[in-house]
Amino acid sequence: MDRKRVPGPELTVPPLVEYALDQKRWSPQEECRHDANRQPEDLRPIYLKTGLISQASGSAYIELEKTKIACGVYGPRPIKKSGYGFSGTGTLNCEFKFATFACVKRRNHIRDPQERELSMILTQALTPAVRLELLPKSAIDVYITVLECDGLSSCFAAAITAASVALAHAGIEMIDLVAACSASYVIMDRTLSSAVPPPSTTSDSAPAAVSLRPPTIIMDADLEEEKFEEGSIMVAYMPSLNEVTHVLQNGKVDRSIVSQSVEHCIEACNKIYAVMRHALVESIDEKQTR
């Protein structure tokens, strides 16, 4: 029982969604993407803007159509907690949180294990780029709030991208930006007929479908597409150094497909990098005009 919030009922559940039989719904059998005009390798258009959080040292807001993420960076600031003793290098800590209304099912205010895990991965993906050795006994806090999530791994990749832009916007020394992109393995095949619509919550466990045809690699999948994915991969990458900071792969697919999808992701990251640079240049111009 949460004493620090206006109390509501202990348990609430989303209603069961019932689809009319004649209702036409997208499935991979149609051999096109959920957004029919997107090719497998196409990303969603990215809107990326810095400096929307007035009180933060640096901030960024990213939008991939429906997916919306805000990121605020605070610091470097002296480490509050004593007892840690002297630390030669600074610490980067990331907090990743979904707004309660960001997903199909309502999220809790309190961080759940998934959010904790993602926070950790985020830290791992960003740390290599930040010159923490220059910031002894100080901490940089990166806070991320997902306002709407249309596709989990793509949303998470976008979070990394936004976070690294926010860090740069905060004027924190980095050896490179970190761009991130995700890909899903989806079998686009008629043989997989009578595709029963899986429960709306399916985002992690992929339906165990057996098929001869290898899955298609579709970049930057949205929620509908994720529902049908065999697995997915997320790559965080430092474009100008051409180094990968993090790879997150799940699901069972052939090795060749994995390496191939990494290629695709890196390609995509380079595209995203252009957007990031543009956003940062813009922010500098604004600073000057002020």
Added chain:
Amino acid sequence: MKDTEPSKNEREFLLEALREGARIDGRKFYDFRTLRISFGSDYGAVEVQLGNTRILAKVSCEVIRPYADKPTEGFLSFSTEISPMASTVFEAGRQTDEEVLVSRMIEKAMRRSRALDTEGLCIIAGEKVWSIRVDIHFLDHDGNLADAACIAAITALMHFRRPDVTVVGEEVTVHPIEQRNPVPLSIHHIPISVTFALFDKGERMVVDPTYLEEQIMEGDLALTLNVHKEICALSKAGGMPLELEKVVQCSKIAAVKVQEITEQIEAALAADKKKR
């Protein structure tokens, strides 16, 4: 705020006095402090003063759905969060060991010993039961919170009246207290807790320790009994070892105290009933 240790002088004097058979507030070893019980205007509100220790107990009730596996079982819950009002040692929302001990004691004494007949709280099996809640507010801390809380809790439960209900098939009507005489809870027995503070390796024991005595004691022994000399709970929280016959001796003393206190409670309830 942290607890302030008593001075050496207080510590040594208290022990010296005990060895001379005296307690600092002039009590005998096995005397309780004066117990005052007063009732609020509404049912189930009781203020208990044990010397300078002061506690308010408030009973409330609501109709809720029972657990599926215990369809006829009502609910009895206690809230024993110690307010900083009792002493700045206690911080709002932060639990201290003392708080844990007190709440466990109350649990054992009241719930485990089935002092209250929770079956009797059923309205419609599997559908509606009464949930009885006892809020225990610690207002002033001069030692022996546990015993005082125990007295306050049981007295409040005995004083409480719940609204009457009539059941017609599935239809339940709860009659406001103004319209129909409310119903007392059915209490099986009256558990009373008696705490002994132990000094000089148990050579000296006193009941109902004050705050200073608690700070200096080497250990304590808490017994919960009812007038039928049934032991509902016995806890010897750490401190020094204690021979069995000491425990037996304590239980004998406790039995007497329980008798006295129970009579006081019943007298107070009777007096209040006359007034209404």
Added chain:
Amino acid sequence: MARLDTTRTSAHQLRPFSSSQNLLNRADGSAQFDFGGSSVLCSVVGPAEVKLRDEKLNKATLEVIVRPLVGLPGVKDKACERAIRETLEPIVISALHPRTLVQIVVQTMKDNGSILSTALNAAIMALLDAGIPLNSIIGSVTCIIDSKTNEILLDPTTEEIARAKSTHVFVFDNKSSIPSSTSASMDVDISNDDDGSPRPLFSESTGLFTEEEYLECVNISFKACQAVHGFIRTAVSKKIEKEHQQTQA
């Protein structure tokens, strides 16, 4: 028009006050204040040691803790804590005790409506008992506008509040007449607006009401608060004299 609270004959009648001070031995000051069937006990500790985290170099830190009669404290109580603290902050001369804590704990003992007002009155009496320096005393009353009769009822009971179309809590200090030169800092008087009308120190209204209704509530409550001031003065004076006489050796 008869009130739901049948013990009272008129709309502007307050329930009998009663109070007692210094009834807790642990606290530095304490007081219980009753409006009829509503009663609040309040304790004050301080000026005392303050946590480094809350320490203020130029003044005392005021902490208010509100505890409900039934159930654990929730957001409602937090809101009350804030209201009480922000009302007392300008009253307590905290500059006299920098780097210290003044902790006020508010415990509802009986709840039959108008609890916030009862609490504020208990708090000021507890502060007086603790000898915390104050630049004035305050008094508080609650009033409602009845949804059926549209009448303004002072010091409503729970039952009456349930039928209210709006609820209003007010606090007035005892120097409304004196120009407000309270704050230690020098004044830059630009909004010189002393219109002589009653000046609420704290006001919290919810429900549905008009500006006229509100201002009427202000004026009616002001009179009632003066009665509260009078009561507090008498109660405190009586106690002080009692102490004094008993010590005439």
Added chain:
Amino acid sequence: MAPPVQNTPAEQQDGEQYESGLHVILPGDLLPPTQSQDSEDVVMAPVIKLGPGLQPMSDESIVAVKAGILQSTASANRWWVQSNQKRYVPSSGESVIGIVRGKTAEHYKLDIGAAHPALLGVMAFEGATKRNRPNHEASILGDLLYCRVALANKDMDPELECFNPTTGKADGYGGLEGGHVFKVSLGLARRLLDPKTLVLRLLGQHIPFETAVGINGRVWINSASASHTILVCNAIKNSEYLSPKECESMVKSLIQKM
């Protein structure tokens, strides 16, 4: 205290007067300003000093900040509010009883019941010099010390000393061995400072005991036997709100119980 204010005090404000004729004053009450004709009578307007419980306002007026009885010296040049409370706020020159809580190279840290711990210099004892360190070296945590507040100031931790600055002698300041210490209200402590206080006088007639009274509301009692000390302590505690008559009977009954 507060800075002197140019003012000649008029007779007490005519607020509610009680049969006792005492003038009870509450926070927010103003000290009456001077009536002009008075000031003419007075040859030279004296400076009045404000004692505890009174504060000058920005507009020259004087306002009470504590509830109590308005008091003034016969010459009416010093005004203060006589009030009672439990919490001690140090003020220099007062004698207090402290409990040693810590020790550094230069200082003992004492709990004197105020908001901040008080500092007692290790040299602040009679005849203490670098070479001959005071015997209180031995002093460790939990000891009781009878000290004098040397420096008190709202912005600094109070400082103590264990000797009388005028004589440089200990004059009774120093460690309190044995006996028992207990808390009373500051008001009662102030009264107990006077050895002729009724309750002390009465007890003295029956029981020999030594006592040290700290303005900070701590009273130390020592006597031949624990039972005596207990009796004295309780008698003093009980005396707080008793009229002289009640006090006498209270002490009598206690003595009889012995």
Added chain:
Amino acid sequence: MASTSISVSAAESPAFSFSASTFQKLHPVEFFRKFISQGVRPDGRLLEGFRPTTVHKNVVSTANGSAMVRIGGTTVICGVKAEVAEPKMDSPNQGYLVPNVELSPMCSSSFRPGPPSEQAQAVSEAINRVLKESKVLDLTDLCIEEGKAVWALWADVSCVSYDGNIYDAALLSVMTALSDVRIRKPTYNEGIIKVSGAEILDDENSFTLNLARTPLSATFSLFDSSMALLADANAAEEAICQGEISVTLDEKGQICALSKVGAASSSQTLLRQCIATARTRTDELRSIIRSQ
């Protein structure tokens, strides 16, 4: 703005002069007093001036209703989610409307991670009281099956960027989001609630909330014992103000809530002034909502 403040500070201390920002850091209150006494504020606003305000409906498709509100540097997003819950025993045909404001460490360095601060709780409770006591929504409208199932509306406000006056922003976002709410019509069958998954929502397969009124607020901060009124204070101003007057009005001009806390006692002239200004301000807000 910078230029004015420099001249001000220079005028203040002819002996040695330093930049306006330094002066502001050293003596924030003095810095403000200088401005206020000249009837302007460091950000160039007049005392009674509100910051530019924008409102956008339906910004989050995963919510049944949503709104993004910007008041100057303060940005909040309210998302209303409708889920199914069991009604209370004593109100079997009433649903739930639960507003909560989240002031995360992301939106300002003054907020720590962890449970909601006192401020967040107080704002949530204030909004909760307005919704309840000015009877914005009849909770029986949210009944699905009496005693069995009702709708619970979680109106969660997430503050993206904090720069003061959170109450006005949060209330505005909640009311706009509620007006934007669309819930699929439910069917109840042996304890199972189903809704149609139709792509396009119309009044056939879904319903909107029927709001009795739309309370909106204007908040003023009280600066210093002079009780100068600062409309719509930003974070820096809030930090040095001792009190607040907040007025909440519905479209008919009825007052839904009025609170005055802290600072010195305030004259009725001042209160009247606040109510009057609040009327014009809330009318503006209503037209802003309508305009989009």
